[in-house]
Amino acid sequence: KRVHTEQLMETYRAHCLILPFPIQGHINPLLQFATRLQHQGTKITLVTTKFLFKTLQEASGSISVEAISDGYDEGANGVAAGIYLAMFRKCGSETLTELILKLHDLGCPVDCIVYDAFLPWCLDVAKSLGLRGAVFFTQSCAVNNIYYHAHKGCLKLPLEETEVDIPGLPPLLASDLPSFISDYASYPAIYQLVVHDQMENIEEADWIFFNTFYKLEEEVNDWMAKILPVKTIGPAIPSMYLEKSLEDDKHYGLNLFKSMTKACMSWLNERSVSSVVYVAFGSLAELNAEQMEELAWGLRKSNYYFLWVVRESESNKLPKDFLEESSDKGLIISWCPQLEVLAHESMGCFITHCGWNSTLEALSLGVPIIAMPQWTDQSTNAKFVMDIWKTGIKALPDENGIVRRNVISQCISLVMDKKKGQEISQNAKKWKDLARQAFDEGGSSDANIKDFVSKLV
Ligand code: UDP
Numbered sequence: 001k002r003v004h005t006e007q008l009m010e011t012y013r014a015h016c017l018i019l020p021f022p023i024q025g026h027i028n029p030l031l032q033f034a035t036r037l038q039h040q041g042t043k044i045t046l047v048t049t050k051f052l053f054k055t056l057q058e059a060s061g062s063i064s065v066e067a068i069s070d071g072y073d074e075g076a077n078g079v080a081a082g083i084y085l086a087m088f089r090k091c092g093s094e095t096l097t098e099l100i101l102k103l104h105d106l107g108c109p110v111d112c113i114v115y116d117a118f119l120p121w122c123l124d125v126a127k128s129l130g131l132r133g134a135v136f137f138t139q140s141c142a143v144n145n146i147y148y149h150a151h152k153g154c155l156k157l158p159l160e161e162t163e164v165d166i167p168g169l170p171p172l173l174a175s176d177l178p179s180f181i182s183d184y185a186s187y188p189a190i191y192q193l194v195v196h197d198q199m200e201n202i203e204e205a206d207w208i209f210f211n212t213f214y215k216l217e218e219e220v221n222d223w224m225a226k227i228l229p230v231k232t233i234g235p236a237i238p239s240m241y242l243e244k245s246l247e248d249d250k251h252y253g254l255n256l257f258k259s260m261t262k263a264c265m266s267w268l269n270e271r272s273v274s275s276v277v278y279v280a281f282g283s284l285a286e287l288n289a290e291q292m293e294e295l296a297w298g299l300r301k302s303n304y305y306f307l308w309v310v311r312e313s314e315s316n317k318l319p320k321d322f323l324e325e326s327s328d329k330g331l332i333i334s335w336c337p338q339l340e341v342l343a344h345e346s347m348g349c350f351i352t353h354c355g356w357n358s359t360l361e362a363l364s365l366g367v368p369i370i371a372m373p374q375w376t377d378q379s380t381n382a383k384f385v386m387d388i389w390k391t392g393i394k395a396l397p398d399e400n401g402i403v404r405r406n407v408i409s410q411c412i413s414l415v416m417d418k419k420k421g422q423e424i425s426q427n428a429k430k431w432k433d434l435a436r437q438a439f440d441e442g443g444s445s446d447a448n449i450k451d452f453v454s455k456l457v
Pocket of ligand 1 (some may be wrong): 024025026028280281282283284285309334335336337338339354355356357358359361
């Protein structure tokens with residue numbers, strides 16, 4: 001076995017462990033980054049929790065997977081964030097150290113740990129074993145910049161001003177900031193994680209990677225690069241969606257939910273070009289029943305075809321008679337292959353919560369956005385979509401925080417209209433091209449990845 005492993009190692013330039021935080025929106029980009037590194041000749045071992053081990057093994061193709069413990073090997077449903085994070089830090093540090101020593105004994109030594117910024121203790125493990133560490137931030141450069149400033153004490157909380165000026169960023173309203181800042185008292189554990197834990201040892205990391213591309217966030221990236229050696233490596237989506245299929249780059253992707261791929265793709269195949277409104281709020285956001293109802297009737301009112309992802313846990317909030325009344329125009333599914341959907345020629349626009357992955361995926365595939373941010377970094381992403389990249393509009397809520405059906409149908413009419421939505425469509429096309437350029441041979445993200453790989457050995 002040992003000889004076999006050593007022979008294997010000879011064909012690789014270096015060995016990286018990749019550790020995503022175990023939720024959908026963090027595993028996806030780190031898995032894609034892993035694929036990209038593997039394509040460059042790096043040996044990759046993806047490391048996940050025991051609870052997700054099997055699922056990830058099925059999703060990650062030829063990339064090997066190992067498990068460590070977050071302390072909740074049977075699942076952590078219902079565990080408070082602060083307790084979970086502390087337990088993961090403790091059990092994760094111990095079991096990650098054991099894993100690295102085991103791999104060393106097997107003749108498969110590790111050179112570098114690429115770890116999710118939500119797992120900052122991985123750097124301590126790396127350093128204690130004499131390894132290098134690369135931190136991977138799954139959120140936008142702008143959002144990381146906001147958290148970094150808050151960490152450095154440059155944002156006085158609670159916010160006293162309605163508008164804040166942060167270097168490298170346009171003026172932002174308090175409501176444009178991530179909810180973990182604007183409403184920090186409601187999320188003490190996550191505030192501690194994003195503002196302090198993930199920034200506490202950032203200066204000691206050997207590399208700092210952001211899942212974005214240079215042109216998309218040029219100004220803020222330049223500003224941050226003056227302080228920290230940040231490198232953009234995104235968009236971390238499979239190469240086939242960037243019209244640049246790398247030979248051995250299979251589309252590995254994780255679905256923590258059961259995907260209704262067949263039903264959804266054959267429904268889309270029946271639709272004409274740019275005719276469908278796609279609606280999805282990612283893996284975590286929970287709309288309240290009133291908002292679901294307004295959205296439902298807003299979609300119906302717009303009279304466009306719509307494909308709506310309503311996760312199983314949310315489906316009891318759909319208005320009773322809605323399914324029947326809308327079956328001629330809409331398809332509701334519990335999960336779909338989102339990239340495949342966004343890349344489909346029938347896509348007209350995307351009503352999204354503006355999670356960073358969804359935002360970056362829409363930008364990279366040239367799909368106009370109607371933003372309905374819910375919490376975390378989504379308000380900041382929505383602000384950039386509307387005012388900086390200009391690839392969409394924000395559906396504005398009323399004084400009770402609900403986006404009403406009329407607003408939704410008006411937004412759809414505007415974005416879907418060839419004339420009124422023309423500027424947005426042109427911008428969407430522009431960012432799609434720039435995403436491709438970043439990813440292409442010699443592009444900014446490609447160069448950063450190659451530079452990293454060259455320094456690993
Ligand atoms: N996604 C998917 N199918 C769906 C809905 C979402 O594959 O029906 C994927 C989507 O492509 C994205 C991820 O789930 O990669 C959601 O990440 P995001 O950052 O947008 O939101 P989060 O789930 O973290 O709130």
